[in-house]
């Protein structure tokens with residue numbers, strides 16, 4: 001019977017920062033460490049290079065995305081807005097996306 005408790009990515013944090021924050025951290029970090037699909041070649045080989053910078057290990061395609069996920073809801077809205085949706089509609093959609101995901105990260109695009 002092992003005496004150590006499995007705490008996943010929060011190992012090293014110990015009992016600090018509170019359980020809610022640690023749970024949130026686990027959610028974000030597991031999403032971050034998961035292999036993501038490349039929008040260029042389709043292979044699931046995309047890893048984060050830096051905050052908001054994502055790189056495909058297969059085709060070396062580097063692109064901007066969210067801080068913790070390659071694609072964010074807000075980013076999708078922004079892209080749609082950039083493609084030429086009515087500005088007020090885009091703003092409404094962005095506000096909706098922001099309210100759905102209040103802890104969303106800064107979009108780097």
Ligand SMILES: [Zn+2]
Pocket residue numbers: 038039040041042043056057058059060061
């Ligand atoms: Zn690729």
